[in-house]
Amino acid sequence: MRVLVTGGAGYIGAHVVRLLQERGDDVVIADDLVTGDVRRVPGVEVLTVDLASLDAIDVLSAGLREQRIDAVLHFAARKQVGESVERPAWYYQQNVGGLANLLIAMENAGVARLVFSSSAAVYGSASGAAITEDAQTVPVNPYGGTKLVGEQLVADAGRAFGLSAVSLRYFNVAGTGAIELADRARLNLVPMVFERIDQGLPPLIFGDDYDTPDGTCVRDYVHVLDVAEAHLAAIDHTVGGRGDHEVFNIGTGEGTSVRQMVDAILELAGSSLEPEVVERRAGDAAVVVASASKIEAELGWRAAHGLDEIVGSAWRAHVAARVDGRMP
Ligand SMILES: NC(=O)c1ccc[n+]([C@@H]2O[C@H](COP(=O)([O-])OP(=O)(O)OC[C@H]3O[C@@H](n4cnc5c(N)ncnc54)[C@H](O)[C@@H]3O)[C@@H](O)[C@H]2O)c1
Numbered sequence: 001m002r003v004l005v006t007g008g009a010g011y012i013g014a015h016v017v018r019l020l021q022e023r024g025d026d027v028v029i030a031d032d033l034v035t036g037d038v039r040r041v042p043g044v045e046v047l048t049v050d051l052a053s054l055d056a057i058d059v060l061s062a063g064l065r066e067q068r069i070d071a072v073l074h075f076a077a078r079k080q081v082g083e084s085v086e087r088p089a090w091y092y093q094q095n096v097g098g099l100a101n102l103l104i105a106m107e108n109a110g111v112a113r114l115v116f117s118s119s120a121a122v123y124g125s126a127s128g129a130a131i132t133e134d135a136q137t138v139p140v141n142p143y144g145g146t147k148l149v150g151e152q153l154v155a156d157a158g159r160a161f162g163l164s165a166v167s168l169r170y171f172n173v174a175g176t177g178a179i180e181l182a183d184r185a186r187l188n189l190v191p192m193v194f195e196r197i198d199q200g201l202p203p204l205i206f207g208d209d210y211d212t213p214d215g216t217c218v219r220d221y222v223h224v225l226d227v228a229e230a231h232l233a234a235i236d237h238t239v240g241g242r243g244d245h246e247v248f249n250i251g252t253g254e255g256t257s258v259r260q261m262v263d264a265i266l267e268l269a270g271s272s273l274e275p276e277v278v279e280r281r282a283g284d285a286a287v288v289v290a291s292a293s294k295i296e297a298e299l300g301w302r303a304a305h306g307l308d309e310i311v312g313s314a315w316r317a318h319v320a321a322r323v324d325g326r327m328p
Contacts, residue, residue, distance in 0.1 A: 002026045002068055003235070004111075006051060006102065007075030008044070009036030011183040012117070012173060015228040016073060017041050018181070023232070028067045030060060031076060040181055051076050051098030060105035071113035071235050074102060077146070080187060081121070084143035095146035096153065103157045112240030114154065114165040115231055118247070120220075120288060122148045122169060127285040129218075129255060133169070133247050133294055140283055155245040163245075164238040171220040171251035171290045173227050175310035182317035183224075189258065190311065193265045194318045202273050203262045207280030212287060218255040220289040223305035223313075226252075233299040251290025252303040264311050 003020055007013040008029030013036070020027050021044075029041060032050040045067075049059045063069075077095045078084070084091040099116070106114065121144030122137045139145045151167045158165050174190050176182040186195060193203040208215035230250050237246075262275045296302045 001070045002028070004028050004030060004064060004067065004069045004072045005075065006030045006072065007036065007077065007117075008073075009033055009038055009041055009046065010075055011181065011185070012224055012227055013073070013075035014040035014181050015177050015224050016075075016231045017044060018177070019228050019232055028063065028069065030063065035185070051101055052094045056098070056101040057104050057108070060102060061108040064105055064109035064111050069109070069111050071115075071238065072102065072106060072111060073115045073231055073235060074099065075117045077117065079143065079185070081141050081143045084146070085141055088142035091142045091146050092149070096149050099150050099153055103153065103163070106163070107157070107161045112161065112163050113235065113238040114163055115234045115238070116150060116154050116165060116167045118151055118167040118169045119144065119147045120169050120171045120249070120251070120290065122151065123288070125283060125285050127287050129287055129289050130253065130291040131249070131289065132291040133249055151245075151247065158243045158245045162241040162243045164240055164242040165245045166234040166238060167245065167247045168230060168234060168250050169247065170227060171222055171249065171288070173224050174221050175223040175225070175305065175313045176317045177225045177228070177313070179317045179320045182314065182321070189219075189261055190265065190314050191318075193262055194315070197266070197269050197271050197273065198322070200273075202276040203266070205258055205262060205275050205277045206284065208259070208277045209280075210286040212257060214257050214259045216258040217284055218257050218287040218289060220251040220254065221256055221261070221307060221310055222250060222252050222303055223310050226250075226303040226305055229304075230295065230299070230301045233295075233301045237299055246298075248295040248299065249290040249292055250295065251292050253290055253292040255287060255289040256307055261307075261311070264307060265315070268311055268315050
């Protein structure tokens with residue numbers, strides 16, 4: 001199979017590129033390299049294009065035709081929630097505009113198979129220990145809004161030109177499959193705790209008075225290698241021309257509290273720092289854990305890696321970056 005991976009030089013996309021190559025698929029990447037890095041994907045052809053730019057439709061249509069692409073995995077998006085609150089119009093232009101351009105190019109080139117990177121952010125402040133795909137979707141920030149509109153756009157395109165598509169709603173993606181593929185964004189709990197340890201400062205816990213066993217928020221952490229495997233199952237599930245759109249959660253179904261996560265990282269780092277509990281952050285739901293039953297039943301996928309591997313792999317990549325500067 002010949003696959004176009006948008007955002008393939010990014011954290012999750014590059015993991016998927018590697019798996020596709022390992023199973024013998026041919027890969028081409030489309031990426032503007034703003035947060036992506038070609039060093040993650042040596043030897044892979046990269047079309048350098050901002051998907052939201054005016055010439056993106058022409059560049060993508062030509063690329064899809066010339067490369068005789070069978071299917072597209074669409075990761076390219078801006079993903080900083082805070083930034084999306086400050087620059088909502090730009091976020092919609094980038095994430096929804098970029099997707100619209102991609103869909104027009106796919107229709108032009110007759111490519112009718114797509115996997116779209118959505119997010120648990122579409123559920124907004126939904127709280128629960130087993131959030132199913134039919135839970136209410138009320139995003140609480142523009143980033144989540146772009147993902148929900150993106151899903152709707154994909155579904156509409158499916159009906160219009162026979163696109164067969166899957167949207168995957170990732171929960172908390174973490175860990176790394178290789179040091180050079182690690183996440184470089186300092187936005188999530190794991191890298192934030194690493195940074196505090198580096199600075200000799202206590203890791204922060206935002207609120208310990210939630211209605212959870214240890215009072216701290218509970219989340220569903222899923223290893224990026226498992227997320228990558230889910231994409232192979234999803235793309236194999238699509239069949240061009242069917243006009244269908246299916247939505248799946250990507251999570252483990254297991255909750256881990258912030259305190260459990262922080263303790264696991266401190267232990268691994270051999271740190272004696274005591275976490276410091278500070279005020280709750282606005283908008284944090286108590287428990288956000290996926291029901292992972294639908295994807296297991298329909299695509300046969302389930303997460304295989306545990307918390308130890310998530311934290312251990314991320315920590316090894318962090319230490320390597322400190323030692324030899326392999327990552328900024
Ligand atoms: N990391 C997570 O925890 C998480 C959770 C839920 C959803 N997602 C989604 O998964 C996808 C991949 O996320 P990631 O963590 O790998 O992020 P990332 O920033 O590492 O990768 C995104 C890639 O897309 C590229 N890109 C972004 N906007 C582009 C544009 N307009 N045109 C061309 N290229 C563009 C970037 O250069 C980068 O290579 C995104 O759609 C994100 O919203 C991520």
